[in-house]
Amino acid sequence: MLELNKVYFTVSDSEGSGGVRNIIDGIDFTFDDGKFYVITGPNGSGKTTLAKLIMGINPLSSGDILFNGRNISTLSITERAKAGIAYSFQQPARFKGITFRDLLTVATGIEDESKLLEILGRVGICPLSFLDKEVDARLSGGEIKKIELATTIAANPKLAIYDEPDTGIDLWTIGPMVSLLKKELAENCTTTIVVSHNKAFLEAADVVMIIHSGKIVYNGSLEGAMPLLDDLSVCTYRDSCEGDRDAGCYR
Amino acid sequence: MLDAIDKTLLKTVAELEELPKGAYNIRKNGKLLSRHVSANINIETNADETGIIVKIKPGTKNESVHIPVILSQAGLYDVVYNAFIVGDDAEVTIIAGCGIHCGSSEPEGHAGIHEFKVGKNAKVTYVEKHYASGEGAGRRTLNPTTRVFLAEGAHAQMELTQIGGVDEANRINEAVLGPDSLLLITERVLTDGEQTAVSTNNIVLKGAGSRANMISRSVMKGNSKQIFYATIDAQNKCYGHIECDAIIMDNGTNETMPSLKAGHPDAELTHEASIGKIANDQLTKLMSLGLTYDQAVNRIIQGFLK
16 A cells, blocks of 8 residues: 655745745545556646655655555665566667666576576566567667566566556557556556546546645546546637637647 | 785686686786697797787687786886787677785786777777775876777777876877777776876777767766776868767866867767766666665666676
């Protein structure tokens, strides 16, 4: 169980007025074990920031995060990883001289080739030829996202966070990717949090959460979320611009 | 014949536990320690006794030559001129390296000047490792020079590594490429403390269809300093690329100067250079897989210099 108690992430105001702005604005929420959560909401609403607060990549400004009853608010990224949280980055790091095999070994402590192949079989979406590829700038956006997802699953986390896992992934892989996360959840009771706008993930969710201006404005079924999602999809600049007839507006 | 220090140095620079199979020439403290030739590979001392000439017969396949140098005599600066003549169509691996063990306050050093004449369609892999150790405060200097001449269709792959412990290094690599030849150089240099290393590279793409790729990976720890110069001079329709990356740790400093000269309208030359600390996203990723900050730094450097 992951509990967020009055969680804030605050930055100083960009206009230099000395004021502050809450990127995450007092979120209280409990994630139950073995459920599939999809966090969605407009760009800049705080989805990735919230995910990074849970992993410890961003420091909490105030509030507490409890994971299985233990307060992890001040733990480092490393300690949270060891506690069973894994994170899949929206824009994965690229390394010169480090291969997919190396990352899998770091994630699992396993060097044995047959066991690594077993993991690849389990993940399913990465071909064997990836194993000795360097995770560098030569990989395509889709390839590196598959590798990112595989290292997250390989770590056997209790809580897996995926930040926009479908970015750069071809249409034919998104379905299998959703099934894979569902299968991992079913077999290992992995609590799964996906930040995504993709319909395939939203439809797979047990709970859809909508974040807007750093607050959770909805959590529940996708059906219940639809009216709000429709609302949020309307251009937020409409009031300040001339509307649809303004030829300069392509939003 | 080999004492414990010799064995450690040999293992580090040439990955040799025992005397190697095939042709070899081991030089210790400026003198020949041991030599073995094979049916296809001959090694002889040159006329003025300043080094060796290694001749590889045309058409030789899958053979190797080990030519390590070890230094453990205080105050010695050993200079050696080695020539490699690789026959047409031969395929050979040459493993060189210099290990210095400095047990006193006297300086020790080695300059190895290696010249390669690679015949038509021959393929050479050259691996060179430099390493210095020992508790002595004596300054350890290693100044290797390689000169490569590639005939038509020849391939040379060169792995040049300076692992650590070398106070001062002045490294020079020069190459002239014939038609349709290929040169791949990967240089990896790690410096620490007050060490300095300068690497100067001049590659001349003379023949039509010649290709060269120069990769440099530098890591500066402590207050160490590295300077990297690389020039590709294209004189024909050819392709050349320079990729130099430097990672700064602690208070290390770096200067990197890649330079491209196109003397032919069909020359295609590119370079990329970067200097900086380890990227934050790399550290965060490895920490999110359970490594501590220090472990993540080590893993990234280990991969970078692999």
